[in-house]
Amino acid sequence: MQKIELLAPAGDMEKLKTAVRYGADAVYFGGEVFSLRAGAGNLTVDEMKDAMEFLHTHGAKGYLTINIYPHNEDILPLQEYIQQIRDIPIDAFLVSDPGVMQLVKDGIPNAEIHLSTQANTTNYLSANFWVSQGVKRIVAAREMSLKEIREMREHLPEDIEIEAFLHGAMCISYSGRCLLSNYMVGRDANRGQCTHPCRWKYHLMEEKRPGEYFPIEEDDRGSYIMNSRDLCMLDCLPDMINAGVTSLKIEGRMKSAYYVATVVSAYRAALDSYMKDPENYEFKQEWYDELCKASHREFTHGFFYQKPSNRDQNYLTSDYVREYSFIGVVLGVDEATGETIVQQRNKFCVGDEIEIMSPGEPSYTEEVPSMKDEDGNAIESAPHPKQEVRIPFRKVPAKYSILRKRK
Incomplete structure (x- = not known):
């Protein structure tokens, strides 16, 4: 059976090392600039050098995210940044913007390019277009079903990989393309500064009655009308693998080292059990119990089996479960x-x-x-x-x- 990669988030050096020690095959991380998680610790150029040495020493891979949608003012700084990192043996670059992709290819001719989920790839025609541009891995949009991913796999060259999220926060906007944070507080989600207003508490106010707040639902707690449950596919690993996903991605560069260790170890145990004997694989409740010891929201299977409904939202609270x-x-x-x-x-x-x-x-x-x-x-x-x-x-x-x- 083809090797299946367990891919973990690495918001800083401690989380990067923790992910590998607890079983990740690869990690994805951002630099101090040009990443969609500006609030994470992220890595300096010197830290990236140390990180790649650590990863390769431990038989793991490291992918750098440069997945912002840049404006004109970002182009020259981005070119200079690519020159600073060109000699670091980074295994692949996660990008979403075609201009950024070209800059990376020009600055680092042998760079392996992975297409970020931010590119909203939801069909095999788009995927093959990106393959024609030199992309080696497609990160499926979170809005794809397993049936659609399986069909995409059938229409892609055999050497092209598919990566998909299997755990973590879901976004209320289409694959993260959101202007709500920009509109409300002036921080651009598409340039790494999202303040997550989809998790905020909302009430209804009539224009001529300022200060009079009415609950959107008939209770006294307000309404979290955009608050999605977290994705969790721990109980469905075989379905993802059989659909053609070869890199299983955990979301959470903003989360703690403890979160990374707990989630990675649970998925590592399940994945190893499946790969050892797929025909006789049985899901174990102890893996799920272990997973739930990390902070989390209530769980959903997202878009993988059907379009999400009101059962996939939590209208009562955006708080995490922290036991x-x-x-x-x-x-x-x-x-x-x-x-x-x-x-x-x-x-x-x-x-x-x-x-x-x-x-x-x-x-x-x-x-x-x-x-x-x-x-x-x-x-x-x-x-x-x-x-x-x-x-x-x-x-x-x-x-x-x-x-x-x-x-």
Whole structure:
């Protein structure tokens, strides 16, 4: 069977390394400019060099997103940017604008081009047009069904790949092409500055009655009329693979390292199980339970089986479900004492029951028996951001393990 790629988001270097350690085959990341996630940490040019060295050392690939729709004022800076990164061994470039595509091809002649979902490719004629322009991978628009993706696959050359989102936030606008943020707060979603007004709370106000707000629905909570549920295809991996998708993409460059680790590990377990024995594959509830320990909204299958209906929206709240708190990451072991060195991320205390998640291993529970600070003083809690503490766990966790606590 053809290798199926698990592709993870990398908003910064920590998330990039976390994604690979927890099972991603490849990551996509943005630079400090020209990416549609300007609010993510993103990578400097020097960090990109380090990132690609790390990825290739670990047998993974890295794709750079340059998927904005530029205006004239962006062209010269973009040309200069491409010159700065041309010698970094980036595996592919995600672009959506034909002008940007040409700039990348001119500046980096051997560059592999992947067509971003922002290009709104929803049919095989468009896909083959882009192939004729040198594109090696088509990222399907989120509005495509599995039936449509399967038909696209049948009309594409065999060496052309299809990538599709299988998990993460859905956009109320067509494949992310939205002017709502621009209109309401002057920040252009198509140039990486979306403020996500589709998640805001709205009421109805009559023109001659300013200040009198009426709920759009008959309750007292207002209405989240554009608030989509999150996409989750964990229970449908075989359907995506059989439709011809060879790169399974997780959304979330703005999400935390904990989110990346949790989601990637769940999909890694499911994908490995399927690839090992497709004929006898069975979905396991434990994968889904693990996935839900990351913050999420209620889930939907999006457009893959049918056009979304009101069941795919959440009209009551745009809040995430957050049942667990990311409290720390394991940095290593104090050889002199055998204590685990933990970098704190959220407050936890002696006596707390916590879960420990390690790359490639089932999570397990331990109680925090005691703690010491960096100077060896006994402490009852770890309240300071990123402080290092030492904990004598019964079972020493692997380096880079993640600690979490049920809220």
